Amino acid sequence: MVTFWVGALLGFSVLAQTPNADALNSLSLFLKQTQSGRAQFTQVVTSPAKADQAPRRKTSSGTFEFHRPQQFRFSYQKPFVQTMVSDGQSLWLYDADLNQVTVRKQSQALGQTPAAFIASTGDLKVLQAEFNLLTEPDTEGLQWVKATPKQSEGAVQTIRVGLKVQGQAIPVLSVLEIVDGLGQTSRLSFQNFEVNAKLTPETFQFKAPPGAQVIRP
Incomplete structure (x- = not known):
């Protein structure tokens, strides 16, 4: 199935003793001013190292759209x-190899997940109700x-958001890095991010392919 939804102590280096408020401002601008978007992405999922094994990495790629x-x-x-398609009411997960579709109510499936940073809100205060937000030092040319998550029993330990600011009228989402409850890290890097892309309603509609098994947990 899709691996996207699947912790270090919070702290900073000596160079980061003064919080970078600009990063929170940039996140707030991104949320307010980006109502839709389209991009290509590369995802690298890294499993924790074991005593007799080096960390395992899996790479995937595709396209991403939101409104x-x-x-x-x-x-x-x-x-x-x-x-993976969210129409605002239901979340659809389709695995072509298994010819299987899993459908869940969106309100129950998303919760405190990376989707909250992308599609759920345009208000930083709403996000702060679900997450404790801290700035980190600028690296990789990003803020x-x-x-x-404030509810520690969730499936996500931490989320890091990397925003490209230089040369941009509106901050652009460049990286999402998620650590799940098992210590697995999923890093999504976005390319050719189109801010406020014109998307049709059909983009977020999903119809199960003929013969596909539909599961509603």
């Missing part, structure tokens, strides 16, 4: 065809915000 509030589509193209 606030609460609509998005992840279309994984390599190495396997998988699709960074680290988020920790």
Whole structure:
């Protein structure tokens, strides 16, 4: 199935003793001014190292689109065809190899997940109700915000958001880095991010392919 939804102590180096408020301002601007978007992405999932094994990495790629509030589509193209679609009411997960569709109520499936940063809200205060937000030092040419869910029993330990600011009229989402409850790290790097892309309603509609098994947990 799609690996996207699947902790270090919060702290900074000596160079980061003064918080970078600009990173929170940039996140706030991104949320307010980006109502839709489209991009290509590369995802690298790294499993924790074991005593007798080095960390394992899996790479996938595809396209991503979203429209606030609460609509998005992840279309994984390599190495396997998988699709995740949110229409605002339901979350659809389609695995082409299994010819299987899993459908859940969106309100129950998303919760405190990376989707909250992308599609659910345009208000930083709403996000702060669900996450503790801390700034981190600028690296990789990006401004960074680290988020920790306030409900610790969730599937996500931390989320790091990397925003490209230089040369941009509106801050652009460049990286999402998620650490799940098992210590697995998923890093999504976005390319060719199109801010406020014109997307049709059909983009966020999903119809199960003929013959596909539909599971409603």
